[in-house]
Amino acid sequence: MKILGICTSNNSCSVAISDHSSVLAANYNVEPAMQAQYLVCMIKKTMMQAKVTFEDIDYLAVTQGPGSFTGIRVGLAAALGIITVSKIVPIVISDFEVLKFLIKQQIKGVNIAFAIINAYRNKVYLQKFDFNSSSSFQAVLIDATEAVNLILNTKSLSGCAGNATKMIYELLVTTTTTIPNNIFFLPRFAYYDARPVCRLAYQLLASKQSYSTELCPLYICNRDFKHWKLEYR
Missing domain, CATH: 3.30.420.40 (ATPase, nucleotide binding domain)
Structure with a gap:
């Protein structure tokens, strides 16, 4: 069971790939507000390091915030593009x-x-x-x-x-x-990368807990929260 993890909520950018709970490769960029510039290249680099292709990936775990709203949308948009052209199942996780x-x-x-x-x-x-x-x-x-x-x-x-x-x-x-x-x-x-995102996704799967597949940012306002849904089907 291979999981691609994406975390862009912390005003930074991180990608990891795990096989079950074991992380095969991970990359992290701390430059603020640069998710749009680096994310796709980091996904490719991490996949090369882990020696996997998109056909090998079973699940894509991505954070939905709250946090850097622009960064969150970059991560969710990348996830949307990947799952639209593949059979990878999304796992959407709040920070x-x-x-x-x-x-x-x-x-x-x-x-x-x-x-x-x-x-x-x-x-x-x-x-x-x-x-x-x-x-x-x-x-x-x-x-x-x-x-x-x-x-x-x-x-x-x-x-x-x-x-x-x-x-x-x-x-x-x-x-x-x-x-x-x-x-x-x-x-x-205070800040974390995509490795715990992968591990948490695996824990949800291994324990057969429910999880969200809706690629939408978590937006909290006036003591309530809303999910803004991105359609991918």
């Missing part, structure tokens, strides 16, 4: 889910995950995940101070990750004299 996956891998026994993405102007995109519950929390666009209060009110073992984590931590330090010992911040996951 919240990628961060949840990374937090779960990093913190043993974690109960709550906060995926926090910078929306600028002192606002963040936030989604809370409870690993002990089947219910889900809606992704929201909120003030950074409101996010701090939400995190402080959580008593379970919690992990926070995303490119707004540093801002939230600094605000939290000014709010309380002592950081609660049940809250862990993971600054190393």
Whole structure:
């Protein structure tokens, strides 16, 4: 089972190819807002390094945001072009889910995950995940101070990750004299590449969980989110 992973949400560009959960090749470009220029070449380069063709690829996992909206559309448009002329099955993954996956891998026994993405102007995109519950929390666009209060009110073992984590931590330090010992911040996951996207896609497939195939960016506004659908059939 070979998976092509594309991640363009973090104002950067990354491509990876995995065979089941093992990454065969990966490339990452950190130049901001250059996804349109580099993505196609990076896909070709990564496929050459992994010694595969499009006929060998079974699934294409791509991030849908939120994040760099232009970059997200570049990634989704590339995915649309690939699956239109092939039999590759798309797996569309929110960046919240990628961060949840990374937090779960990093913190043993974690109960709550906060995926926090910078929306600028002192606002963040936030989604809370409870690993002990089947219910889900809606992704929201909120003030950074409101996010701090939400995190402080959580008593379970919690992990926070995303490119707004540093801002939230600094605000939290000014709010309380002592950081609660049940809250862990993971600054190393402020940015990530396509490798965990491939691994998460494989986990969804291996565990027979449902996943989205709709190539549409995740747009969050006014405490709600919308999917803008790109037709490919």
